[in-house]
Amino acid sequence: MGPTPAPAVTALLETSTTVRLRPQFEGNNISYAIGFKQINYLAETAVLNHFRTAGLPVGQLYQRFGLGFDVVDIHSRLGALLAVDDEAEAVVTPVTKDGENRFGFKVDLFVERDGQRLKCAGSTVRVLLRVDSHITAQEPLPAGLARFTAERLGSGERLETAAVAQPYGGFSDGRGTTGPDPVLTELVGEENAFGWRYRIPYFYCHFNERMQMSGFLRVMEEVEDLFLADRGLAIKEVLDTRGWIPVVTQSRIELLDESLMEEELYTVYTVEDIFKNLLYTCRMDCYVLRDGVLVKTATGTITHGYLHEIRPNVWEMATLDEPVVTALTTPRKASA
Template identity: 85%
Template sequence: MGPTPDPTVAALLDTSSTVRLRPLFEGNNISYAIGFKQINYLAEAAVLHHFRAAGLPVGELYQRFGLGFDLVDLRSRLGALLAVDDEVEAVVTPVTKDGEDRLGFTVGLFVEREGKRVKCAGSTVRVALRVDSHIAASEPLPAGLARFTTERLGVGEQRKTEVVPEPYGSLSRGRGTTGPDPVLTELIGEDNAFGWRYRIPYFYCHFNERMQMSGFLRVMEEVEDLFLADRGLAIKEVLDTRGWIPVVTQSRIELLDESLMEEELYTVYTVENVFKSLLYTCRMDCYVLRGDQLVKTATGTITHGYLQETRPNVWEMATLDDAAVAALSTPRKVSA
């Protein structure tokens, strides 16, 4: 057994916490429902509250100990609909095992429905504490915290490439490019996949340099939007003509390495399966090009279906028609 952890670290590892939160209005895109990104934001907010409740708020971790807080793995399963006016009870339970070098938590999000407590989502979260080179620690670390610190979030898989990227072009290309692009063409190969090249903006980043989990959630949301438009299933058109809107049942993002501010992020969105004309699962892989090395910095999956408005404000799962299944299942060739 190691030394007794500091009370703040013991609270992080052993004590559950509960906080009441409300989703951001930004996530109210369709009818009165809140989308998957904002539900994941609630899980992040609950873990941030857990650190504050333990006596280690993330601002103080940075100022006192030179540590940056990073969500490095976020897995969520969505159940009941979350509405714009809901107040969410978020319960954070520590699940870090002996010997692990990441702090682990489960997060349950609960709402009240007709007097009953209903779970609308559940998440598993892993947190790393990144030693920051921009600031010197002013105090020694609390006992027991050192094992969760790291000099780098990861060392992603690297592959050498001979292709030369096209110049990015003017900064007015705010949404980047979906091709033709030689790097995306190499990454996609013959897969049933879609590619997107995008300059990482500072507002997706934190601690002066690197992209944070919320930025990858935004990328996952946007690449889905671009992918569907590319396959002839643009969200507004499908909503207007069929009354369908995409809905997420589960998602996961894991950080494998660091993606730096203003690097170009190459995102490959691969259709893995279409299940019984109800759901489809895509894998998201993110890369940066450093010299002649393509470095995988993040990976994740997301499962989508469609909801159909059967009458005003009443939504049910839709069955994909043959045209939608074909669009999702058939690779679209893009030349370099």
């Protein structure tokens, strides 16, 4: 057995913490409800507070030990509405198993409804501490922390590609394209999928170089928006004509490798399942092209349905009718 972990590391691994948080107003897109991305942000914020409470805030991890904090896996289930004015109670429970080299935490979000404590979401968050080459550590690591550090995040699957990437068209063309693009065409193939190529902006990144989990949550949200528009289900049009708005019941993203600032991110969004004409699940796979080889850097899934407003501020699940199911299951023909 190794040395006894330092008290701060023991606290990370063994002690639960609770913090009260409010969602950001940015996430209040429809009516008074908060969207899935901001709920994931709350889970991340609760874990950041857990590190702070243990005595290892992320700023000090970087400055003292040369370690970057990275959420490398986040899996959330949404059970009840989180409202814009809610103050959520976030309970963080360590779930790291012996021998695991990533911190694991269960994060449960609770709100008050009519005098009762109601669970609105539950997440599993995994964290890795990435050794940073930009700075020199000022102190040795606390005992027990080295197990959760890595020289890089993962080693994603490498795929040989016959496609020749098109050069970036210039800023006047915008940040991304849905095609025609030879690499996207190859990745999408004959699948019921949608492709999007996007230049990673610096404000989706952290620690000077790589895209962080919140950036991938933004990509997941945006690729869904683009996918629906591509299938003739643009969100505003559907909201205006049917009174329907997408709702998320669960999501997961796992980082497999590093995606670097200003690289081209190739995102493939594949419809995997439609459940009882109520919910549909899509898989998101992200790649970058390095030295002529595609590197898979992230993967995830998200499950959507639609809510419709039966009376002002009262929403219920909608049944997917035949035109919507047809749109979800019929890929648009793309040209290379």
